[in-house]
Amino acid sequence: MALTGHPSTKEDILQHLLKRGHATAQALAESLEISPQAIRRHLKDLESEGAIVHRSVQAGMGRPQHVYHLSEVGRSRFPHHYDEFAVSLLDTLAETVGRDGVGQVLQKQWERKAIAYREQLGSGSLRERVANLVELRRAEGYMAELVELESSPEEPENRFVIAEYNCAISSVAESFPSVCGHELHMFATALPDCQVERTHWTIDGDNRCGYLIQAHRD
Incomplete structure (x- = not known):
């Protein structure tokens, strides 16, 4: 579903990741001015929905950090017309080569x-x-x-x-x-x-x- 109207916290997270490419939970919490605990709950929900994925990155001597980025499912929640273009292209190709x-x-x-x-x-x-x-x-x-x-x-x-x-x-x-x-x-x-x-x-x-x-x- 495309993002419309007033964005929710989850939509804010998705938009942040779309613009920045990736982010940690702490960076998201600071940018969106939300507690790290609340951000992690939203991240868990978004990951269960398949909208985001994470990878573990070692930062210094501490515990590895989870770095989050959008999946294809997450990107599909923003307006796009890729499917329409693909079908139109195949229709044109069918007219040309059968x-x-x-x-x-x-x-x-x-x-x-x-x-x-x-x-x-x-x-x-x-x-x-x-x-x-x-x-x-x-x-x-x-x-x-x-x-x-x-x-x-x-x-x-x-x-x-x-x-x-x-x-x-x-x-x-x-x-x-x-x-x-x-x-x-x-x-x-x-x-x-x-x-x-x-x-x-x-x-x-x-x-x-x-x-x-x-x-x-x-």
């Missing part, structure tokens, strides 16, 4: 993204790589959650579900639903030793997109 041509361009884009994901996921356990993937998706505005399914005699292997409650490309997906197929392939490419299946799809009316991930069986 929808099949657009599909080829999108497929190439997702292939590049899959390679980038694979490099960032590392070479750890399946659980570690899937958790890293969820963090990458959160940073991109997908409001992703990770669920580890319980094993059973019938399903002894580790199985995970990634649920995404916000689609960062929803406008594009509505006009060009083929991107969702490319996205599914992207996950499979980023996790080459896994089988990836779609369990839920917002385009079908679900409240989320869901992906079941499990290791390939011999």
Whole structure:
């Protein structure tokens, strides 16, 4: 939702981070003239909403400080027309090269993204790589959650579900639903030793997109 009307304290924090790039809780408290305790409560809420993220920075001999900055979700709360531009651009491209041509361009884009994901996921356990993937998706505005399914005699292997409650490309997906197929392939490419299946799809009316991930069986 875009920021309108009189800003709240949370909106003040988001605007400060948008202008400054990053800040500590203490710096925010001093700038906004609010107690550090109140600022930390707001920061905790904003982080749970996925609007901000933090990194730990060592300052001298003391405890590491949390430095906060906006996530893609946080940036999306300010007015913008990126989705409209992206859909308009793809429509123009479709008129020029046809929808099949657009599909080829999108497929190439997702292939590049899959390679980038694979490099960032590392070479750890399946659980570690899937958790890293969820963090990458959160940073991109997908409001992703990770669920580890319980094993059973019938399903002894580790199985995970990634649920995404916000689609960062929803406008594009509505006009060009083929991107969702490319996205599914992207996950499979980023996790080459896994089988990836779609369990839920917002385009079908679900409240989320869901992906079941499990290791390939011999």
